Amino acid sequence: MSFIVAIDGPAGTGKGTVTEILAKKFNLLNIDTGATYRCVTLEMLNKGIKLEELDKIKDLLETIQIDIKIEKGKQLVFLNGEDVTEKIRSKEVSEIVSQVSSIKEVRLKMVSLQRKMAEGKDVIMEGRDIGTYVFPTADVKIYLDADLEERAKRRFTQNREKGINMSYIEVLENIKRRDENDKSKELGALKVAKDADVIDTTSISIREVVNEISEIIKKKKIDIKLQKKIYKPRKENAWKKFVRKAIKTILAGLYKISFRVKITGQVPSEGAYIICSNHINYLDAAAIVLFNKRKVNFVAKEDLFYHRILFWLGHLFDAIPIKRDMQDIDAMKRCLKVLKNGELLGIFPEGTRKGMEKNMKAKNGAAFMAIRSNVKVIPVGIHGTFKPFSKVYVNYGEPIDVSKYSKEQLDEATETIMNQIVMLTKKED
Ligand code: DC
Numbered sequence: 001m002s003f004i005v006a007i008d009g010p011a012g013t014g015k016g017t018v019t020e021i022l023a024k025k026f027n028l029l030n031i032d033t034g035a036t037y038r039c040v041t042l043e044m045l046n047k048g049i050k051l052e053e054l055d056k057i058k059d060l061l062e063t064i065q066i067d068i069k070i071e072k073g074k075q076l077v078f079l080n081g082e083d084v085t086e087k088i089r090s091k092e093v094s095e096i097v098s099q100v101s102s103i104k105e106v107r108l109k110m111v112s113l114q115r116k117m118a119e120g121k122d123v124i125m126e127g128r129d130i131g132t133y134v135f136p137t138a139d140v141k142i143y144l145d146a147d148l149e150e151r152a153k154r155r156f157t158q159n160r161e162k163g164i165n166m167s168y169i170e171v172l173e174n175i176k177r178r179d180e181n182d183k184s185k186e187l188g189a190l191k192v193a194k195d196a197d198v199i200d201t202t203s204i205s206i207r208e209v210v211n212e213i214s215e216i217i218k219k220k221k222i223d224i225k226l227q228k229k230i231y232k233p234r235k236e237n238a239w240k241k242f243v244r245k246a247i248k249t250i251l252a253g254l255y256k257i258s259f260r261v262k263i264t265g266q267v268p269s270e271g272a273y274i275i276c277s278n279h280i281n282y283l284d285a286a287a288i289v290l291f292n293k294r295k296v297n298f299v300a301k302e303d304l305f306y307h308r309i310l311f312w313l314g315h316l317f318d319a320i321p322i323k324r325d326m327q328d329i330d331a332m333k334r335c336l337k338v339l340k341n342g343e344l345l346g347i348f349p350e351g352t353r354k355g356m357e358k359n360m361k362a363k364n365g366a367a368f369m370a371i372r373s374n375v376k377v378i379p380v381g382i383h384g385t386f387k388p389f390s391k392v393y394v395n396y397g398e399p400i401d402v403s404k405y406s407k408e409q410l411d412e413a414t415e416t417i418m419n420q421i422v423m424l425t426k427k428e429d
Contacts (some may be wrong), residue, residue: 008193141197
């Protein structure tokens with residue numbers, strides 16, 4: 001899997017410089033997407049094609065060859081085999097590049113080229129729409145911003161160093177026009193991605209910007225490593241079974257010292273079932289797992305696995321990590337596999353603690369899997385204050401058959417399960 005860093009923002013925010021440094025620091029392929037639009041613009045100027053000559057532009061797009069290469073740490077841009085690294089920064093190109101990049105056909109072609117350039121590689125991509133359109137699932141998304149005057153000042157100095165002859169006012173007007181145009185594009189408009197980190201570079205140095213982004217990249221890399229570990233199920237073996245049994249005995253003992261556990265009803269000694277319980281405390285899942293003769297594979301929110309001990313316990317008891325803010329297909333597959341293997345699956349349909357109290361709609365996942373796998377649901381009502389030495393009631397109900405519901409009636413099936421759970425929470429002996 002490739003690692004993608006998206007750096008978006010308007011002209012003059014330091015994107016180019018920052019991207020170049022980060023590319024070297026993290027060994028990422030640096031792709032300047034603006035350069036691809038500049039190449040199309042240069043080729044149009046070379047061939048005398050005007051903005052409104054769409055047919056000619058389409059023809060040009062058919063044959064244009066754009067390459068970005070890194071030589072001696074420097075990014076070089078090639079247009080049809082010619083090194084145009086300097087030429088694409090000219091005043092003439094800068095004047096109309098934003099309009100060229102607004103042409104739908106140009107955008108589609110360039111976006112597809114940019115995606116191809118990044119295929120299977122670890123990249124840092126700089127542009128306007130990388131985090132929102134080109135790679136909406138990029139691992140890191142940064143949006144750099146800065147005051148207009150500051151950006152114009154920077155670009156003016158940069159141009160002078162490169163020998164590009166534009167006055168400060170010309171640069172300012174050009175950036176202003178491009179900003180407006182870039183933000184109002186029909187496709188791939190410049191905007192902040194919802195999940196981007198925004199950094200205002202007006203009064204901070206390049207080094208500070210690089211440091212800030214470096215921290216974000218490092219944290220993401222650690223997260224990815226951890227995620228891999230979390231989602232890799234541990235194989236079952238005799239040693240794991242032995243450790244699980246020992247830990248279960250110790251924890252069950254501690255649990256009984258801490259609370260007076262009252263259990264009614266039971267789980268059939270074999271066969272696949274989904275155990276659905278209300279969720280009132282962090283310790284209620286433990287009451288189900290520890291006082292069950294059989295192993296209960298509980299679905300647990302991914303965040304719990306970030307805790308070292310819970311990570312270890314989660315893997316020992318084959319808990320299934322789930323991402324709560326999205327449809328987690330992988331977690332769903334693991335749940336279905338548990339049922340297929342004739343095991344017990346534990347789920348809190350409330351999705352979160354005290355979901356019912358908070359008036360939240362119960363989740364349909366358990367009902368969906370019960371119907372799909374044709375297994376029964378065992379409702380459980382837990383109640384208690386979970387204060388030290390208080391009573392904790394764990395009431396198992398009769399298995400519920402939800403097979404009469406279709407996949408279109410998940411709400412009704414869930415309601416049936418929840419009604420039973422609620423009834424069982426009221427039972428005290
Ligand atoms: O980053 P730059 O100034 O070289 O970009 C040149 C133009 O290309 C800019 O005005 C907007 C456009 N562009 C775009 O529309 N989408 C991108 N991903 C990158 C640049």
